[in-house]
Amino acid sequence: MSEHDHSGHSHSGSTKLLIVSLVFTSAYAGVEVAGGLWANSLALIADAGHMITDSLSLGIGAFAAWLSQRRASRTHTYGFARAEVIGALVNVLFMLGIVVWIVFAAFERLANPQEVGGTTVMIVAFIGLLVNVAVAWILMRGEKNMNVRAALLHVMGDLAGSVAALLAGLVIYLTGWLPIDPLLSLFISLLIGFASVNVLRDVLRVLMEGTPSHIDIDKLKRAIAEVDGVVEAHHVHVWSLSSSRHALSAQIKLDQIGLWEEVLPKLQELLQRDFGVGHSTLQPETHQEASSYSADAAARY
Known part of the structure; x- marks a missing residue:
């Protein structure tokens, strides 16, 4: 992470x-x-x-x-x-x-x-x-x-x-x-x-930790998914620390986990430039990890 x-x-x-x-x-x-x-x-x-x-x-x-x-x-x-x-x-x-x-x-x-x-x-x-x-x-x-x-x-x-x-x-x-x-x-x-x-x-x-009014969550997810090496973003949460400071946490599904060091700065730049999010906590995962997580979640519920 x-x-x-x-x-x-x-x-x-x-x-x-x-x-x-x-x-x-x-x-x-x-x-x-x-x-x-x-x-x-x-x-x-x-x-x-x-x-x-x-x-x-x-x-x-x-x-x-x-x-x-x-x-x-x-x-x-x-x-x-x-x-x-x-x-x-x-x-x-x-x-x-x-x-x-x-x-x-x-x-x-x-x-x-x-x-x-x-x-x-x-x-x-x-x-x-x-x-x-x-x-x-x-x-x-x-x-x-x-x-x-x-x-x-x-x-x-x-x-x-x-x-x-x-x-x-x-x-x-x-x-x-x-x-x-x-x-x-x-x-x-x-x-x-x-x-x-x-x-x-x-x-x-x-x-109330609501999504900042200028941010469209669906648009943000699509923008993240368009970054090379990223499959999708899920468990995305965006909130405001103040009127001018915004934070985000998300899980990022990758094609290959080895791409993370290359993908991370691109995601950070995208979030800051296009959505004004200066504080981001991003957790990488592969297809297998995401599938395992989903299976565990289904078993619990």
């Missing part, structure tokens, strides 16, 4: 981007909270809530990115790459909780409209919009792993919230129509909710 391991790409760049974004977001969070309370605007308060959760999520993301850089140990032989996925899970669940709160508060506001300071809302929301655009731009320059995607989801949600708050302030200033404030909050919350569910699905796929 032969094992081939590639270390995952360093997450130091992601850590720096998350920390810079954290500084930007935290600096403005207090200002927007005060503005939301002063103007009595749900859209602005919702946006302020997003800004606070953004700061927390970016902090979690930065810590997870830092932790994922730690080397493997006796107790964590794959290293800490999956810390990135756990950080993304915490952030997504946090975001879904905020969405539920905003939806509940929006329905309360629709039932009992309250006065909103349109001018204050527009000023604060516009500044918040600029801050969120800057933070989103910073994050989009980094590696698109799950941790950064989850943090970016928070920021994009906050950016959308700033746009909603700006529009709500403008409509209230021009027309005095108060329901626009909770209605826009509901609309933006639904968009953020759908995006959160998509990220949550990807996170759960990794945690």
